[in-house]
Amino acid sequence: MALAHYLKIYPSPSDPQQVLVYSTRRAALLLLPRTALAAAETDTLPAEAAGILRRAQVVVDDGAVERQDVWRMNEELNRVSTGLVVSVVLGMACNFACAYCYEGGLKGGQAMDDAVADQLVAYLKGRYVAESRNRLTIDFYGGETLLYAERIKALAGALKPFVEARGGSFEFTVVTNGSLLTTALVAELLPLGLRSAKVTIDGPVDIHDRCRPFRGGAGSFAVILANLVACAELLRINIGGNFTRENHHRFPELLDHLGAVGLTPERLGVVKFDAVMQVNDAVAAPEFSGGCSCINEPWLAKAGVALRGEVLRRGYETPKITPARCMVEMDNSLAVHCDGTLYKCISMIGHPGYACGDLRQGFDEGCRETYCVNHWQREEKCRDCVYLPLCYGGCRYMAYQRDGHMARVDCRKEYLDATLEAMLRQDLKYRYGQG
Amino acid sequence: MEIVIVDAGLELHELAAMGDCCSANQAPTR
Numbered sequence: 001m002a003l004a005h006y007l008k009i010y011p012s013p014s015d016p017q018q019v020l021v022y023s024t025r026r027a028a029l030l031l032l033p034r035t036a037l038a039a040a041e042t043d044t045l046p047a048e049a050a051g052i053l054r055r056a057q058v059v060v061d062d063g064a065v066e067r068q069d070v071w072r073m074n075e076e077l078n079r080v081s082t083g084l085v086v087s088v089v090l091g092m093a094c095n096f097a098c099a100y101c102y103e104g105g106l107k108g109g110q111a112m113d114d115a116v117a118d119q120l121v122a123y124l125k126g127r128y129v130a131e132s133r134n135r136l137t138i139d140f141y142g143g144e145t146l147l148y149a150e151r152i153k154a155l156a157g158a159l160k161p162f163v164e165a166r167g168g169s170f171e172f173t174v175v176t177n178g179s180l181l182t183t184a185l186v187a188e189l190l191p192l193g194l195r196s197a198k199v200t201i202d203g204p205v206d207i208h209d210r211c212r213p214f215r216g217g218a219g220s221f222a223v224i225l226a227n228l229v230a231c232a233e234l235l236r237i238n239i240g241g242n243f244t245r246e247n248h249h250r251f252p253e254l255l256d257h258l259g260a261v262g263l264t265p266e267r268l269g270v271v272k273f274d275a276v277m278q279v280n281d282a283v284a285a286p287e288f289s290g291g292c293s294c295i296n297e298p299w300l301a302k303a304g305v306a307l308r309g310e311v312l313r314r315g316y317e318t319p320k321i322t323p324a325r326c327m328v329e330m331d332n333s334l335a336v337h338c339d340g341t342l343y344k345c346i347s348m349i350g351h352p353g354y355a356c357g358d359l360r361q362g363f364d365e366g367c368r369e370t371y372c373v374n375h376w377q378r379e380e381k382c383r384d385c386v387y388l389p390l391c392y393g394g395c396r397y398m399a400y401q402r403d404g405h406m407a408r409v410d411c412r413k414e415y416l417d418a419t420l421e422a423m424l425r426q427d428l429k430y431r432y433g434q435g
Numbered sequence: 436m437e438i439v440i441v442d443a444g445l446e447l448h449e450l451a452a453m454g455d456c457c458s459a460n461q462a463p464t465r
Binding site for chain 2: 023026027028029030031032033036049052053055056057073076077080081082083085137320322323325326327329330333427428432434
């Protein structure tokens with residue numbers, strides 16, 4: 001028995017005789033006496049302690065098997081997954097004119113028509129049965145998703161009874177700008193399977209209204225907040241927000257505002273802020289130039305950790321640090337454009353070279369090569385990287401923005417070196433009330 | 436030798452049920 005390879009070990013924040021141990025493979029977090037760590041290193045742990053640490057994957061019986069298991073984790077996840085997870089772009093119309101929109105050049109009147117909707121229902125029913133699934137989850141996107149509320153109702157109305165008649169569960173989420181999220185609409189969508197909505201708010205009112213105005217130029221902050229206050233009792237609402245190097249320090253003002261209008265932690269789902277990406281391809285908003293092009297930019301580590309701390313300090317939920325699952329690697333995840341074209345990544349919609357078939361024919365052979373599945377296995381630096389389970393080569397869309405292709409990884413090592421310890425300490429303090 | 440399990444982490448099936456990064460609404464800027 002030996003210490004696992006996929007571990008990060010940091011000093012305990014409160015006790016010099018302890019260490020904080022995190023398994024990047026299992027996302028387990030432990031406080032260990034230094035004596036236990038030393039005993040694990042020398043294989044002299046008492047049996048009971050060894051059992052506890054083995055279950056948490058802090059110690060392993062065979063390091064070679066451990067690495068093989070991590071290398072095969074995505075295959076195992078595919079083996080045990082029982083769901084079918086589908087991202088559906090309903091259309092490209094939007095009532096906002098966000099400064100940084102990465103779909104900017106795609107926006108317009110293109111929308112899913114009845115024929116494509118019928119094909120989508122038939123395709124999903126076919127896969128659901130053929131692959132013996134027991135859960136169907138759809139994430140609806142736009143444009144502005146809720147401009148297509150009638151299409152959502154029709155699709156959910158066709159699929160929910162089908163899935164439930166076979167003993168499975170059906171649910172859907174909407175990614176929306178929030179301007180059309182009314183209580184009346186939510187009341188209609190809930191019985192059809194609506195589980196949650198993700199709404200983006202870019203900081204306090206002046207920043208948000210500058211970044212995310214209505215197409216006519218009017219501010220959207222007040223409309224969105226009023227909708228959220230009204231709907232929060234009915235629906236789980238997750239808040240996102242996109243910050244830049246120039247404005248991130250003002251995002252805590254948004255958190256205070258949410259609390260002041262009654263959107264307190266118990267009334268919201270997850271709150272998570274991310275940096276605006278600098279998108280360089282042909283479909284992005286061409287005039288925007290304030291974004292972040294690489295997760296390893298030094299300011300981003302500081303800003304991201306600080307904002308995460310502000311979120312947790314106020315009692316809001318935010319995602320834990322867990323192993324990464326890119327939809328490209330997951331056999332049961334797919335993205336469908338409103339014209340019926342299939343993709344393996346929602347962010348690649350509109351990029352013809354990454355279209356991988358259509359609803360009538362299914363996925364093309366060669367899709368895995370197009371999206372460079374398992375590309376991290378070819379990278380020397382990934383093979384022994386302790387962060388591999390948290391990353392598996394990072395985000396292909398970021399790599400595509402950097403290189404114009406996905407063959408090379410989007411390495412997260414610098415970012416995780418700079419942030420993981422601080423984020424785990426935040427979890428220890430705010431999420432678990434220790435340290 | 437007191438070991439404190441702050442978070443037991445995720446079994447494989449729990450991770451499989453979580454969905455991918457993008458279905459967890461961690462997709463790039465929209």
